[in-house]
Amino acid sequence: MILILKPNIDADSREYKRLESYLVGLRGIETRIHKVQGALQQITEVHLIGNTAALSLDEMRALPAVEHVIRVSEEYRMLGRHKDDSRPAEFNYQGLTFSQDNLHIFAGLCAVDSAASVEEMMKALKANGQVCTRMGAYKPRTSPYSFQGHGKKCLPYVFELAGKYGIKVIAMEITHESHLDEICEALETTGQPTGVMLQIGTRNTQNFELLKIVGRQQEFPVLLKRGFGITLDESLHAAEYLASEGNQRIIFALRGMKTNIGDPHRNMVDFAHVPAVKRLTRMPVCIDPSHSVGSRHRSSDGILDLFHITAQGVIAGANMILVDFHPDPRSAVVDGPQALRLDELSHFLDDVHIVRQAYETRRSRTYVATAK
Amino acid sequence: MILILKPNIDADSREYKRLESYLVGLRGIETRIHKVQGALQQITEVHLIGNTAALSLDEMRALPAVEHVIRVSEEYRMLGRHKDDSRPAEFNYQGLTFSQDNLHIFAGLCAVDSAASVEEMMKALKANGQVCTRMGAYKPRTSPYSFQGHGKKCLPYVFELAGKYGIKVIAMEITHESHLDEICEALETTGQPTGVMLQIGTRNTQNFELLKIVGRQQEFPVLLKRGFGITLDESLHAAEYLASEGNQRIIFALRGMKTNIGDPHRNMVDFAHVPAVKRLTRMPVCIDPSHSVGSRHRSSDGILDLFHITAQGVIAGANMILVDFHPDPRSAVVDGPQALRLDELSHFLDDVHIVRQAYETRRSRTYVATAK
Amino acid sequence: MILILKPNIDADSREYKRLESYLVGLRGIETRIHKVQGALQQITEVHLIGNTAALSLDEMRALPAVEHVIRVSEEYRMLGRHKDDSRPAEFNYQGLTFSQDNLHIFAGLCAVDSAASVEEMMKALKANGQVCTRMGAYKPRTSPYSFQGHGKKCLPYVFELAGKYGIKVIAMEITHESHLDEICEALETTGQPTGVMLQIGTRNTQNFELLKIVGRQQEFPVLLKRGFGITLDESLHAAEYLASEGNQRIIFALRGMKTNIGDPHRNMVDFAHVPAVKRLTRMPVCIDPSHSVGSRHRSSDGILDLFHITAQGVIAGANMILVDFHPDPRSAVVDGPQALRLDELSHFLDDVHIVRQAYETRRSRTYVATAK
C-alpha cells in the first residue's frame, strides 16, 4: 500500500506527526519513505510493506496528512500502474522533461575513441539542434582482450566538449560503482558543464548490487537496458531494484534479444514491447536500434533497416532513441558496422520527425480516447 | 543462371528454336522453363541448373531470343534479388496488383463459424470500401479435440456472400491438397464469384509436399507464413519450393515467433524483418498482427497493442495485413481474445492510413534515393 | 472418460449389447471405440467425449462389460497417464516388444544413396546381432535444389536386403500419404521381407492431415519426432492426432531443438525430457543423437560427443536410439559429418550396453520403488 501525502508537507507539521504515530501502531507493517521531486513540487510517498491486506483504506484516507491511497498489486510495486494510481509517468533533469508522452533523441558515439571524434560529434549535434547524446567511456566486451573503453581518462574532455556545444545530458554506461564516483569527480573538476544519464547495460540488468548503489543516489537518472536472456517481466523487476532504493527517475530501454531467430539482424528486435512496457509501468521507454540491427543494410525501398526499425519504435510511442553515429564508421573501434555517418544525422532526424508526427496524429484520434 | 527471354516470345519462332538447340548442346546443365504472367505481358524465364559457373554470359546474351541474363547467387534462386536482376517484385490477381510497393488489407474471420457471421463481416467490409478478406475454413489446432473448422461445408456460402458484397480475394488457409480441390469445386459450383489466395500456415511452412502441389498450380496466389521454430533463411527457402514448381505469385507473411521472450504478447513480434525480406527477395511481405499480439490490451496512450504492432509493420513498408475481426469476439470459437470488433474496422483503417501516408512520405525523401 | 472392457469381449455378447444401450441413453456424450492389440489379448476401449463430469463412475463400473474406468484429465486423453490408469505402455510389432521398459537400437543410413551402401550397412548390422535399422528414402530438405532422396525407386532393394540380413523393422520417414502406399506396395511386391516403422519428421510434427492419415492405418507403428520450434506440450498433443484416429502404436522421438544456444552442437540436445515424456504419457521414448550433435567431435576423455549424448539418453531410460551410420561418411549425400563408420558400430553397441546396464542397476535399487 502506498500513501501519497499532501504536496510539500513538512515533516515537523502536526499532521505528519499524527501520521507517524498512527503508522508506529500498525503491527507487522514496515514503513519506507520515498521523496519524489516533480517539476513543480515534492511528493512524499509512504510505502507500507507486509500484511497490508488487513489495513483499512478508509482509515488511511481519513489521516489529515494523506492525500491519496494506492493499494498496490503484487507486480512492480514502485513502478507499476496500480488501480487508482494517478502518479505521473515523468521526471525532470537538466531542464528537460522525460515522460511517456514525449520523445528525446540521444545520438552519439558507442565508444569514445578520441577527443577529435567527440568534438566532431558534438559539433554535428549542435548544428542539428540536439541537446542530448550518448558517449561510451566504459565498454563491457565479450572478450577481455578487446578494447575496454578509455574510462575515466576521457571524461574531462567529453564533459568539457559537451558544455562547449550545449549538450545537456549524456547517456553513459557504467559497469561498476567506482565509475559513478569518477563521473561525479570529473563533472566537478570541469565545472558541471553537462548532465549524465547513467546507463546500465544488458549484461548488468540483473547485477542487483550495482542497481542498488545506483538506486541510492538521486542525482543522475538511470537508463536501464533490458537483459537479453530473461523475460520482460524479470527485466521490469530489475528496475524495481533501482526504484525501491529511492531513485524513480528511470527510463527502460529495449535493445533486441539475443537469438538466431533474429538473423539477419544482430539481435531479434523487440520494439513491439514499447506499448507493453508503457502499459505495465510508468517508465518512459527507450529504443536502441543500433544494437538491434547491427548493420547498414537497406531495404528494397532504399531506406536503411536502421531507419525502419527506429520508425517502428517511434510509431508505437517510444520516448527515447539511443543511436550510434561516428565521424568515420570504418575506423570506429567498437561496433563500426552499425554506426551512421554524421552527414546522415539530419536525414535521421527528419525521418524520426515524420514518424513522430504520424504517432501524434494517431494519438489525437477521438476513438482512441473514447475506446479506453 | 536465368535467361529472361524477349516478352511474349513465340515458342515456334526461329529465335526460340535456336535457343533450344543451343541449350541442348550444354553438357551437365539441366533446363527448366518458367512462365511468369505480368500485368501487361508474359515473361519466359529459362533456368539453367548445374555447373553454370563455366557458362559464358556473353554467349548467352548474344542469343537473339534472350533479352537479359542473370547469374544467380546460391541463395533463393527463384525469388532472390540477384545482381543485375530487374525482374519485377509484383503480380496481378483478380484485377489487383500485389507488389513490394503497395498495401492491401485482409480483415476477416480467423475461423468461419456461421453464415450470419460471414455476412456481417462482408457487409462491414463493403461499407468500409474493402475488397479483400480472410476466412478460415480449415483450422489446424494444437489438439485434435478442438474445433477443426467447418471445412468444405462452409465454402459455398462464404464464396456467394463474398460475391454479393464485392470481395475480390479471400485469403484461406489449406492444410491438405484435397482442400485445393474442394475450393476449386466450390468456386465453380457458385459461379466464380470471388478469388482465393491460398494460405500455408506456420505449422506447414516446411510441409514440402504440400508446397510442391500448391506450387504446381498457377491459378491461385499463395500466402506463405513463416515457420515459427526455424530461421528466416529456412522459411525463405520454403518459398523456393513453391516458386521452383512454377508458381511465383507468392506473398511472405510474418506472424510472430513462438518463444516466451515475447511475453506478454502471444508471440514474439518479428515485423522488423519486413525490410529484410524485401531486401533478400522479390516477394511482397504480409504481417499478421492478430496472431502476434493475441490480446486486446492497450498502451498508456489509449491505443490497442494490435494497432501499434500493425503500425510497426506498415511504417517499415509492409505490403499486406492479415487481421482478425469478429461480430462478437466473445462468442468466436477460435482466437476470440485477439479479434477486433466490427465497429473498430473504420478506426483500424484510419490508423493504417495515417501510418501508410507517413511511410510514403519517408520513401519520397530525396536522400533515400540518393543514398542507394 | 475411458471404459476398459473385459479382455477379448465379443461384440455380440449380451453384456456388450447392454453396454451399448446404456451408452445410447447418455445425453450429450459422444462415443468412440478403440481396439488395442496387446501381446496376449485384444483390449477394447470405449472413449466418452463431452460433458463427462456429470457421469457416475460407480454406474459405469457396475456394467458387466466394463472391467475398469478411467477418468481422463484434460491433457493427452489417449496417450496420457491418468489417475488409476493401468493401461500398458507398450506394443508389439514383428515379434518385438516396444515399451517404456526396454531399449532398441536403430542404426542405419540417414539417406539411402545406393544398394551397395544399403547392403554394407545391413551386413554390418547382422554381424553385430542387430534386427532393426533406419533407412531414409524420402528426405525433406531445406532447399528444393538439394537431393530429395531416392524415394520409391530404392524401396524394393532396401526391403529385399533387409530380408536377406534378418532385419525385422526399418524406421523410414514419410512426408506424404502417397509414400505410405508406395511402401505397402513395395513390401507386397517383395513378399513382406521386413517391417516398417513410419517416421514423421520434425518439419511435419504439426502436419495434422498427415498424422490423421497415418493414425487411421494400424499396420505400421509410428515414430513421431518432436517439432523443433514448439513446446513439448504441443508435440505431445500432435501424438494425440495419431492416437485419436486409432493407432496407439507410437514412439515419441527427441532430436534436439533448433536454437543457437545449442552451439557448438547442431541442435540443443533435449534428452533431459526422456523421463518427462515417460511421466506424462505412455509412449516409449526414442532419442536421435546424430541430428542433435551433428558432428564427430570428441571430448578431452577421447569419447565422441555422439557417444556421450547417446549415453545421456540411455542412462535416463530412453527406449530407442535412432543413429546414423555410413560405410563412407565422407561420400554420404546427406548429413555425412554426423555419421559413424561401420567399424564403430561394435564400439557404439558396447558403449550403449555399459550404460543400459547402469540404468537397470539404478532402477533396481529398493529406494526407487519405495520412494514412489
Add this chain to the structure above:
Amino acid sequence: MILILKPNIDADSREYKRLESYLVGLRGIETRIHKVQGALQQITEVHLIGNTAALSLDEMRALPAVEHVIRVSEEYRMLGRHKDDSRPAEFNYQGLTFSQDNLHIFAGLCAVDSAASVEEMMKALKANGQVCTRMGAYKPRTSPYSFQGHGKKCLPYVFELAGKYGIKVIAMEITHESHLDEICEALETTGQPTGVMLQIGTRNTQNFELLKIVGRQQEFPVLLKRGFGITLDESLHAAEYLASEGNQRIIFALRGMKTNIGDPHRNMVDFAHVPAVKRLTRMPVCIDPSHSVGSRHRSSDGILDLFHITAQGVIAGANMILVDFHPDPRSAVVDGPQALRLDELSHFLDDVHIVRQAYETRRSRTYVATAK
C-alpha cells in the same frame, strides 16, 4: 603465444634475466606473467600479446628459460586447448584435486536460513562421508522484495559448523566484491576452519568488473556459472576475464538455459555441453541439476528427474555436482520445491556412484584411446 618456463625458475637467475632482455627487444608485443601453482611445483607462464604471428617459435624455444612454447589460437587464450598444449586441466585446493578426470559432489543448502538447518545439513554430509558442500549466504533474487539471504551475519556459524563436521570446501555465491572481504574476515575470525569456492551466478556471468576482482585474488578457486541468455562461447569468454587477471583455478558450471522450450523443467537442461566444454577448454565442468529441473517429479520408472538429469551429466564426464538439499524442503525460504531431503542423500550418492562407475568403464575401453 605462451612461453611455459622451466619449473620453479628463479626470477633472479641468469636465464630468466636473459629471457627478460630478449622480450624487451620485441616491438609491439606486450608481456604478462602468470604464475600457476600446481600440486608439486609452480609454473610460470609468459603471455605475449600483440602481433605474435611474426615471432619465431624456434628462437623462443632456444631461450634457456623456456621449456615449452604454445601458439595460442584466437579463442580462449588462457583456458583453451591449443595445439601442443599439454598444460594440466586441474588444480588443488584444501587438499583436494579438481580436474577434468574426477568428480566432486557439493550437496547443501541453496540458501542458509538458520544455524539449525546448517548443522543438520553438515551432520548428514559427514555421516555420508562428504567433505564439500554448498551454502548460499548472498541470494540474488528477481524481485527486491524477496528474501535476499542472511549475508555476512550467517558466515561465522556456517564456517564454524563446517569445521566441526570436517567440511573442506564450501561453494558460496557472491554478488559484490565486498562479499569477498566479508568472507575473508569471517574465515579469519573463526580460525580458517574450512575453505571457500567463490561462486559467480548466472546473472553475473558477464559482470566483468566482478570477474576481474575475483580473478585478481588467488586464494579462492572460482565456480563460474554459464549465463542464461548468451551463447556458450560468450560464457567461456567470461571465464577468460578471471584467468587473464591471474586466477586459473576455475570450474565452469552448467545450470540450464532459460527458455520455455525446456518446460516442464524449470530450465532447458544443457548438460550435453559437458563434453563440449571439456574439449574446448581445460576447465573442470560442474552441473547444477537442482536449478535445471526445479521440481521433484519422477519418471514412470520411479526415479526422480533430479536423479536422471544428474546421471546425464555424470555419464558424460561431469566433474562436480552442485545440488540442493534441505532438512525440511517445505519450509525452505528459497527454491524449496527442487530440494532433496536429507534421507535421500545416501540414495543420491549411491545413484551417482553407479553412474560414475559406468562412465569410468566407458572411458577405459581400448577403442576410446586408439580412436583419438
